[in-house]
Amino acid sequence: MTRQLHLNAFLMTVGHHEAAWRLPESDPFAHLDVQHYVRLARIAERGKLDSLFLADSPVLWNSVGHRPSGGLEPTVLLTALAGATERIGLIATASTSYNEPYNLARRFASLDHVSGGRAGWNVVTTAGPDAARNFNLDDQPAHRDRYARAAEFVDVSRKLWDSWEDDAALGDKANGVWGDDTKIHPAGHTGEYFQVAGALNVPRSPQGHPLLVQAGSSEDGKALAARYADAVFTAQQTLEDAQAFYADLKRRALAEGRDPDTVKILPGIVPAIGSTQAEALALEEELEQLIKPEYALRQLAQTLKLDPSALHLDRELPDDLPDEDEIEAAKSRYTLIVELARRERLTVRQLIGRLGGGRGHRTFAGTPEQVADAIQHWFDNGAADGFNIMAPVLPSGLEVFVDQVVPILQRRGLFRTEYTTRTLRDHYGLPRPAGVLKSSA
Numbered sequence: 104m105t106r107q108l109h110l111n112a113f114l115m116t117v118g119h120h121e122a123a124w125r126l127p128e129s130d131p132f133a134h135l136d137v138q139h140y141v142r143l144a145r146i147a148e149r150g151k152l153d154s155l156f157l158a159d160s161p162v163l164w165n166s167v168g169h170r171p172s173g174g175l176e177p178t179v180l181l182t183a184l185a186g187a188t189e190r191i192g193l194i195a196t197a198s199t200s201y202n203e204p205y206n207l208a209r210r211f212a213s214l215d216h217v218s219g220g221r222a223g224w225n226v227v228t229t230a231g232p233d234a235a236r237n238f239n240l241d242d243q244p245a246h247r248d249r250y251a252r253a254a255e256f257v258d259v260s261r262k263l264w265d266s267w268e269d270d271a272a273l274g275d276k277a278n279g280v281w282g283d284d285t286k287i288h289p290a291g292h293t294g295e296y297f298q299v300a301g302a303l304n305v306p307r308s309p310q311g312h313p314l315l316v317q318a319g320s321s322e323d324g325k326a327l328a329a330r331y332a333d334a335v336f337t338a339q340q341t342l343e344d345a346q347a348f349y350a351d352l353k354r355r356a357l358a359e360g361r362d363p364d365t366v367k368i369l370p371g372i373v374p375a376i377g378s379t380q381a382e383a384l385a386l387e388e389e390l391e392q393l394i395k396p397e398y399a400l401r402q403l404a405q406t407l408k409l410d411p412s413a414l415h416l417d418r419e420l421p422d423d424l425p426d427e428d429e430i431e432a433a434k435s436r437y438t439l440i441v442e443l444a445r446r447e448r449l450t451v452r453q454l455i456g457r458l459g460g461g462r463g464h465r466t467f468a469g470t471p472e473q474v475a476d477a478i479q480h481w482f483d484n485g486a487a488d489g490f491n492i493m494a495p496v497l498p499s500g501l502e503v504f505v506d507q508v509v510p511i512l513q514r515r516g517l518f519r520t521e522y523t524t525r526t527l528r529d530h531y532g533l534p535r536p537a538g539v540l541k542s543s544a
C-alpha cells in the first residue's frame with residue numbers, strides 16, 4: 104500500500120487562534136461544555152482522522168483576561184469522549200514533572216480499557232516556574248533534570264503496564280481461580296527519581312502500552328522522543344527546518360535500535376480555509392484584528408525573558424536576546440519565535456499576529472486544494488508523516504477541513520476513506536508492545 108498520512112485533530116477551546124472566542128459564532132464558555140467536545144470528536148471521526156489531542160498543564164495558563172482559560176482535565180474529558188465515539192484515538196497530555204508514575208500509568212491504562220485501545224499519552228516535562236509553584240517548589244527543576252525524570256518516568260510506566268501478562272486474568276469459575284499469580288510481575292523499580300514496587304492495579308490494556316507522544320524539540324526533547332515516542336508533535340515554520348528535524352529524529356531513532364518508520368513525525372498546521380484565497384486571508388485578517396496587543400505583548404515578553412517595556416509594537420525585536428542555553432522553560436519554542444521574527448524581519452505587532460494564530464505553529468491561508476497541496480508537499484518531501492491539524496476556529500475550521508480538505512487527500516490516495524483498524528496503535532501502523540514473555544515460555 105502507498106504510504107498514507109496520519110492526521111490528528113489538536114482541539115483547543117473554540118479554536119487555536121487566540122481571538123477565536125471573540126467571533127460572533129463562538130461561545131466563550133464552550134470549553135467547559137462536554138457537548139462542544141463531543142461535537143468536535145464526531146466531526147473528526149467523520150473525517151476518519153487518526154486521533155484527537157488535548158494539551159494541558161497543571162497551572163492556570165496565561166491571564167484570564169486574554170482568552171478562555173481553565174479547562175477540563177484531559178483524561179476525564181477523553182473518558183467522556185470515548186463513550187461518544189468508536190474508532191478515533193484519544194491523546195491526553197500529562198506532565199512527568201508534576202505527577203507520579205503509578206498514578207499516571209494507572210490512569211492511561213484505564214483510559215485504554217475504557218476506549219477499547221484508543222488511548223495516547225503526550226509525555227511533557229512542563230515548562231515554566233508557575234506550575235512548579237503548585238507542587239511544593241519555588242522554581243522549576245532545570246530543563247535537563249526535567250527530561251531525566253521524564254525518561255525514568257516512562258521506564259517505570261512501561262514496567263507497570265507490563266506488570267500483568269496479557270493472559271494473567273483467567274476468570275476460571277470451574278476451578279475457582281480468577282487469575283494466575285505467576286503472571287504478575289511487580290515493577291520492583293529503584294532509580295534516581297522513583298521507587299515503585301508495582302504491580303499495577305489494572306490488568307494489561309488492549310494496546311499493551313498506550314501510544315506515547317512527545318512534543319519538545321530541544322536536544323533533550325529529541326533524545327527522549329527517539330527513545331520512547333511513537334509519535335512526535337512539533338512546531339516547524341519552514342520546509343527546510345521541518346526536513347532537518349525529520350531527518351535528525353529518524354536518525355536518532357535508528358541509533359536507539361528502533362525502526363525509524365515506527366516514529367511518526369507530525370508538525371502542526373493552522374489552516375485558515377476559504378473558498379478563495381482572498382476569503383481565507385480575510386478570515387485571518389478578521390482574527391488578527393481581534394487580538395488585543397497589550398496582552399499578547401506581555402506574553403511575548405515573558406517568553407523572551409524581557410521586561411514588556413523592552414518591546415515596541417512597531418519595531419523589530421531588540422538585538423540583545425538570551426541564547427537558548429539560558430532558557431530553562433520551552434527551549435525549542437523560544438528559538439523558533441526568535442528565528443521567525445529575524446528571518447521575516449517582523450515587527451512585534453506582526454510577530455504577535457503570527458503567534459496569535461498558532462503560538463509558533465505554521466499558519467497557512469488558502470483554498471481546500473491549496474491546503475491539501477501544502478500538506479502533500481511536506482509529506483512527499485521528507486518533512487512529515489502526517490499533521491497535527493490545529494483549526495483556528497472550532498468547530499467551523501475542523502468541519503471545513505474534514506468536509507473539504509480530507510476528500511481531496513482521499514482522492515489522491517493519501518488518506519484512508521474508512522477506518523480499517525480498531526486501536527490507536529493500529530491506526531498509526533505501529534506494533535503492540537509484546538510485554539513480558541510468557542512465564543511458561
Ligand SMILES: Cc1cc2nc3c(=O)[nH]c(=O)nc-3n(C[C@H](O)[C@H](O)[C@H](O)COP(=O)(O)O)c2cc1C
Nearest residue numbers: 158159196229318319320321324336337433434435
Ligand atoms: C503540538 C505541541 C503540543 C504541546 N502541548 C503541550 C502541552 O499540552 N503541555 C505542555 O506543557 N507542553 C506542551 N508542548 C510543549 C512541549 O512539550 C515542551 O514542553 C516544550 O516544547 C519545551 O520543550 P523543549 O524545551 O524540549 O523544546 C507542546 C508542544 C507541541 C509542539
